[in-house]
Amino acid sequence: xxxxxxxxxxxxxxxxxxxxxxxxxxxxxxxxxxxxxxxxxxxxxxxxxxxxxxxxxxxxxxxxxxxxxxxxxxxxxxxxxxxxxxxxxxxxxxxxxxxxxxxxxxxxxxxxxxxxxxxxxxxxxxxxxxxxxxxxxxxxxxxxxxxxxxxxxxxxxxxxxxxxxxxxxxxxxxxxxxxxxxxxxxxxxxxxxxxxxxxxxxxxxxxxxxxxxxxxxxxxxxxxxxxxxxxxxxxxxxxxxxxxxxxxxxxxxxxxxxxxxxxxxxxxxxxxxxxxxxxxxxxxxxxxxxxxxxxxxxxxxxxxxxxxxxxxxxxxxxxxxxxxxxxxxxxxxxxxxxxxxxxxxxxxxxxxxxxxxxxxxxxxxxxxxxxxxxxxxxxxxxxxxxxxxxxxxxxxxxxxxxxxxxxxxxxxxxxxxxxxxxxxxxxxxxxxxxxxxxxxxxxxxxxxxxxxxxxxxxxxxxxxxxxxxxxxxxxxxxxxxxxxxx
Amino acid sequence: xxxxxxxxxxxxxxxxxxxxxxxxxxxxxxxxxxxxxxxxxxxxxxxxxxxxxxxxxxxxxxxxxxxxxxxxxxxxxxxxxxxxxxxxxxxxxxxxxxxxxxxxxxxxxxxxxxxxxxxxxxxxxxxxxxxxxxxxxxxxxxxxxxxxxxxxxxxxxxxxxxxxxxxxxxxxxxxxxxxxxxxxxxxxxxxxxxxxxxxxxxxxxxxxxxxxxxx
Numbered sequence: 001x002x003x004x005x006x007x008x009x010x011x012x013x014x015x016x017x018x019x020x021x022x023x024x025x026x027x028x029x030x031x032x033x034x035x036x037x038x039x040x041x042x043x044x045x046x047x048x049x050x051x052x053x054x055x056x057x058x059x060x061x062x063x064x065x066x067x068x069x070x071x072x073x074x075x076x077x078x079x080x081x082x083x084x085x086x087x088x089x090x091x092x093x094x095x096x097x098x099x100x101x102x103x104x105x106x107x108x109x110x111x112x113x114x115x116x117x118x119x120x121x122x123x124x125x126x127x128x129x130x131x132x133x134x135x136x137x138x139x140x141x142x143x144x145x146x147x148x149x150x151x152x153x154x155x156x157x158x159x160x161x162x163x164x165x166x167x168x169x170x171x172x173x174x175x176x177x178x179x180x181x182x183x184x185x186x187x188x189x190x191x192x193x194x195x196x197x198x199x200x201x202x203x204x205x206x207x208x209x210x211x212x213x214x215x216x217x218x219x220x221x222x223x224x225x226x227x228x229x230x231x232x233x234x235x236x237x238x239x240x241x242x243x244x245x246x247x248x249x250x251x252x253x254x255x256x257x258x259x260x261x262x263x264x265x266x267x268x269x270x271x272x273x274x275x276x277x278x279x280x281x282x283x284x285x286x287x288x289x290x291x292x293x294x295x296x297x298x299x300x301x302x303x304x305x306x307x308x309x310x311x312x313x314x315x316x317x318x319x320x321x322x323x324x325x326x327x328x329x330x331x332x333x334x335x336x337x338x339x340x341x342x343x344x345x346x347x348x349x350x351x352x353x354x355x356x357x358x359x360x361x362x363x364x365x366x367x368x369x370x371x372x373x374x375x376x377x378x379x380x381x382x383x384x385x386x387x388x389x390x391x392x393x394x395x396x397x398x399x400x401x402x403x404x405x406x407x408x409x410x411x412x413x414x415x416x417x418x419x420x421x422x423x424x425x426x427x428x429x430x431x432x433x434x435x436x437x438x439x440x441x442x443x444x445x446x447x448x449x450x451x452x453x454x455x456x457x458x459x460x461x462x463x464x465x466x467x468x469x470x471x472x473x474x475x476x477x478x479x480x481x482x483x484x485x486x
Numbered sequence: 487x488x489x490x491x492x493x494x495x496x497x498x499x500x501x502x503x504x505x506x507x508x509x510x511x512x513x514x515x516x517x518x519x520x521x522x523x524x525x526x527x528x529x530x531x532x533x534x535x536x537x538x539x540x541x542x543x544x545x546x547x548x549x550x551x552x553x554x555x556x557x558x559x560x561x562x563x564x565x566x567x568x569x570x571x572x573x574x575x576x577x578x579x580x581x582x583x584x585x586x587x588x589x590x591x592x593x594x595x596x597x598x599x600x601x602x603x604x605x606x607x608x609x610x611x612x613x614x615x616x617x618x619x620x621x622x623x624x625x626x627x628x629x630x631x632x633x634x635x636x637x638x639x640x641x642x643x644x645x646x647x648x649x650x651x652x653x654x655x656x657x658x659x660x661x662x663x664x665x666x667x668x669x670x671x672x673x674x675x676x677x678x679x680x681x682x683x684x685x686x687x688x689x690x691x692x693x694x695x696x697x698x699x700x701x
Contacts, residue, residue, distance in 0.1 A: 349540075353547040365574040365575055368629055
């Protein structure tokens, strides 16, 4: 289901006002209540006018769907009845474009976010026997682009769903504009005698058109007709908000992709991110293995050899033995240093000991830049999430130091609405581009494992702002340390 | 000199006890967990505590937290913190009260018994013992500081050794120069950094650390 964001702001403001009123003294209460009613009435009135306006706009937009609908119907008919297969893809692409426009409009006008779940571009796979496969079809020769398009557009249930919306868009548009039509009708009707008189005065004849507005053929309007037209005017204005809301909901419902299309999309995404996560993991393990093999392991072997030699030398050359022992101690210190570096790369100590906020502070301290950190984390995130965010921030800081020519960086870490959000802003020269092979794509891929996203804003001349957002739940802060008041 | 020792790894704890006793220290208590350490520090009031950062039950920074809390309860209680890794963040927290009597060293500094016991004695006497790695990190994060950049290479060496907590005599010994030369360098460093000079070794070190800790 689409996510509904719009609410009754007017009544919320009203109840807030009423609450503050209740807390004040009795003296001014009546006047305040009066003020509050007036404000409420004004809000309601402005909402009605907005809704009328919106209804007209929606109607105009729905007129735009007539041509694409005709094209889509004609093209699909010709495609499936006469085999003119090249017609369907462009027509369905146009349908998709219209649906996308409507989704954007719904988000803007009603705050309803309608998800999209189209199938991705069809990829062609070469089979071992030299044939080609796309979708469920197997062909001898390499399929052409139009074939792939045809396959993609005609087999995607989400696009057929869009076509269903397109065919009812005009009806819905008329519905949305109905209140506005009622208002116009009521308004013009009131002035029919005046118009009749004016037309007459200018030398025009009587018109049967007046009867459209319940008037006599000469333009006379009886008072019950005045009353009826007035009622029309009034009900038009008061129904407008409800009608536009109904329009929004229906449109959103029609545009929401079918459940299984959304599930398919989710499965595709999970498969991709899982593969990425496994690749990253495997690469990481290989790196650790190599580091241990070339570093600590080799040094321990050398130390063992040295100690063996010391055993031999102890009796007859204590001086040489002593030198070898010093050398062994040096080697053990080096091995420790290497292990420390390795551990820091696997799981940084501050992160393990203090959590994300302090770990980011430690990063800020160790950075050559002036980094200010603000944080608001009431608890700790899951360790894998913490670790992913930590390394992302670390990489972002390195990026800033390397490319941005900035001195100052601001990092903000906080948790709101079920998501962990980290913002890294620098005052550098801007112009960062995620597609140009900076580490941003890699960060994005690693965050995707946790359904996290990365947003980049980097105009030429700066500032650059990178925002990371991951859905996550915080555990309550640990309670084991109780030294506070000791 | 009475020492409280907190270290959860048996081998390392026994090794440290042997080392300290061999150098004339008296082990007042050797504990394994954060809460035990907390109690021992406040009840036994040792001359110095040697504490591992990561201790049971949480295996996070129990040791450091206990040490910081004990220093809040008993101001100036000498604490030498040992760890597998050094963090600027923790160093700054230890130095934050500016009262001295703190140390923060990597565990492998224990290998050199002479230097290690020297550091313990220095901390017990109200001085400081900071790991060279900590000082290097502090200096790196002050890389853009102009007065620091104005120091000569020799002065920088003196500053680093001094920041580790060494007296002028010890610095002179390390750099193979006379004590007079060291004190000449020190005067120049303090003038360049705009710090008030002092004859007291500890106070000089604290002034330098406070300078590095200010950003």
